[in-house]
Amino acid sequence: MSKPVILSVDDDHEVLGAIERDLRRHYRGEYRILKASSGRAGLQAAVELKQRGTPVALFLVDERMPGMSGTEMLQEARKLHPDARRVLLTAYADTEAAIRGINDVGLDHYLLKPWDPPDLRLYPVLDDLLSDWSANVRLPYDGLRVAGGTWSPQSYAVKEFLSRNGVPYRWLDVDGDESVRELVTSVTGDPTLLPVVLFADGSTLVRPTHQELAEKVGMRTVASRPFYDLVIVGGGPAGLAAAVYAASEGLATLMVEQEAPGGQAGTSSQIENYLGFPAGVSGADLARRATAQAKRFGAELLSAQEVTAIRRDDPYRVVRLGNGTEVSSYAVILAQGVSVRTLQVPGVETLTGRGVFYGAAMTEAATYRGRHVCVMGGANSAGQGALFFSRYASRVTMLVRADSLHKSMSRYLIDRIEAASNIEVQTGLEVVEVYGAGHLEGVSVRDVSTGDVRSIQLAALFIFIGSAPHTATVADLVELDEKGYVLTGPDLPSAASGRPAGWLPDRDPYLFETSVPGIFAAGDVRAGSGKRVAAAVGEGSGCVSVVHRYLATV
Template sequence: MSAPGKQSPAVETPDTLGAFPRLTPVQLQTLSEVGTTASVSEGQVLARAGEPLGSFFVVVEGRVMVHSGDPDLLESDQEPRRDEPGDAAAQIEIHGPGRFVGDIGLLEGQPSFATIVALERGRVLEVPIDELERIVTGDPLIGDLILRAYLIRRSMAIGYGSGLRVIGSRFSPDTRRLLDFAARNRVPHRLLDLERDPAAEAIVRRMGLDVADVPVVIVAGSRILRNPSIVEVSQALGLRRIRPPATSDVLVVGAGPAGLATAVYAASDGLSVVLSDAVATGGQAARSARIENYLGFPSGISGAELAERANLQVVKFGATLFAPSTALEFTSDGGALNVRFSDGTSVSPKTVVVASGMEYNRLAVENLDRFEYTSVYYAATINEARECGTDPVVVVGGGNSAGQAAVFLAGTASHVHLIARGSDLTASMSRYLIAQVESHPRISVHRQTVVARANGTTRLESIIVEHLGSGTREEIATAFLFVFIGATPATGWLGPDIERDEHGYLITGPHAESSSSRRHPLETSVPGVFAVGDARSGSVKRMSAAIGEGASVVRMVHDHLETGGSRL
């Protein structure tokens, strides 16, 4: 193919927030020691959307174009709509000498979401992926520069709506399931809504699809998945590449902050580790747009970035990441532990660390169940903000998650209504966050207020709220409801044999009547089974505390393995 110069900007894309840094001659020399320099011709394709990006490319001479999609397919399938800033067809970058291409997916085995073409004759430095991984995780200067740029680029791609195209109805639970999966895994994507996007209907007709085929997922413009399962999408994206070994030193169930910390510290200690999760790494923390009170990050860090960095550490130290796959059943027969997963896989580890966290509580409100899959959200990230646009939104809850969501959504929504049952936010929200909420001109706080009813026909149109003190009611127009009213422990898969407290949290340490005084502080009533993070009774519901427990439990796992689990 030839480069579509008629669409290409004439000048190099300016750097944005460190997304497109230029490597220094010294850094280029370091990379050249593990790579090879090759000549490229005008129009030569270095990578095509939908295919693995086999190498890390740095421009040495000439210029390359990065097009978010396949230019051939985009020109034939749809007319680029330059007036829509979120349209994937509009995202074109030009890079000259010293610039490198790719994003975080290159380090995670994902296919390229962009086509990369040489605009003129020149030379590129090609570095194998395994060497790049070694540099990113081992060289504090070059590694951090590349990693930071890749994380920013992924965030930008998500904001643009590049990457996957999901064709379906926004009122369909199956469509929402696919969108949630993409969002949780931080995969750039865009919905072509059959209800309001003429292009979506045109594509469905051209492909000859029927109702049973929808929703459709198009991976980078080339691979078409008809009404796919989550596992099928994850395999197409390279997110689920290997099955876990039948046994290991430790199986960690749940890849939130506590589970990630356990996997990193256990694997770095030389233990064989399998880390599993039902959906994606990061847990609830990955759904936070900005975490501002985590030690060492004075300007804050997004939950997604924290999860991506931890992900790379998990891989660096050799742990096996197994996701998405849901733990269905745990058994302990004569001390032999076994966990069965939703795809039929069984793992028989020497120890199990339960880090499965919490499941969000749903709002029991009249008529709301009709809109559960179309208008109710349990996370507020850039993906949800893009779906809401400038429309007013309602956030329900009085804790930090609700406060963070309100502040983040107020950056794009015309107005945010924060509905809190309590009369004083200080009981459950950090003071720094209260100050941001109360001072924001587009946030209204409704204290001592609950949601009484949801209104709408095919979609949510408004909610009725009631003031608990006076009983007065008010109607608030909105099509988007964000719910942060707490959660319950996700421990049903463990069965009834492991002791819990009255709220369902796992009891650890020498606290239960059936326990031995030799039980480790984070060990459950079943020898060799430990619990960390939010699912544990008495845990501090803070991300830093969960990470601390994940690090601490590794020493207890070592002790269990060394003693054979004896509690005598």
């Protein structure tokens, strides 16, 4: 596939040359830079690119051109490349053109000439627009294919990992295409050995681990240095916020994420109450933006890498990774978050990944288009999941153990659920069994007040029934509460000295600091946290200021 195009259009040859120079300097690695000296020439270039099937990522067009204005050109080009981002250039504040552009062509931005220095006045604007374009536009297929089965848990795991990490792939279903089955057999000798991941260079991976996949597609899985100022365990909102603030303030920062940036929040189909996004933002988009921001400031992010142990070796903290390597640091932030609590009823273990899923499992939405699915749970995450699946399924049933949604769900979500014609909320019910031959066929539910049991036939069950903290690796290192969450600051139990047992510094623990000096906790994994995305972001960023105070003492 040829590179997507950035097309600049201006009738002033000096300005056009300057635009081309600045665009090539910053974007030539990922985009093809083209130019045109008039509106009509720019439109003709857009036509030719459409005919060749070359995607246009962004139009950067001068407004005041003879024969065809920038707005007129963009209005026609929009019909050919509707997903391209559209930016107008002008030499002065032309309010009339801006209003016309916004109303007539869905203008994305408006830039004044001159744009010097481009590092401040040009690139940040275009970086954001191009990031949005690449995240939301489906480009022509470019090589990576996953051959698997609808009812294969391993296939589901690979699809989910690639999707959440923003790696495009083409799905090949062995159940619906005999040629795909033959392809898998030619690679493995066994058509049931799924999935098979096929790469553009001709290589293949059979039932790969997340780490094998990450290494193959070019993700960083190995730390570049042995020592950092700060290691952050977990890449959810708290971890990402900590990485952004720590790196921006000059700390050598490493963030280690086991699955995908964004954590549980990254699976949210739409977060509508996050400050600054009046139309809402998906968890994936929020995670993508935060990841790009952290990398821009110099934070190093490891993907598909598990932290298996942390030990104290004063004045250092040593983190052992799943590949057996170790990295040292002055400080550690625990931000590994929580996972959806597993459902302990007959049939679940066998059917997980075969119609039973934990969390939103957005990669599976198209599989259940026009079918009946159930969402189990009554908190915000369940509500967001129900609304997401209602776009695809013919019917969504919410199974809620409480007698109403009002005890655990935000009002705005309740209002939207009540307004959705294909969502039905059934309260006072608990799932006691899931069943099916090879894949989910139905669930048995019990009325919690009467004890009556009945069956519901359905195609998929998505489970949101509370959370459990990821603290197994630090259970013997830091103090936890009775539910396994990390205790910090004033919540730590005190010994006779008035400070935590074994506490050596001649000071009280800082806010967000655990029972081990230099190890901090932020976000959902911390006891007493707000369990909201905004709260996690606030804790992650606030935790960095406390880390600075600690670093000043070592």
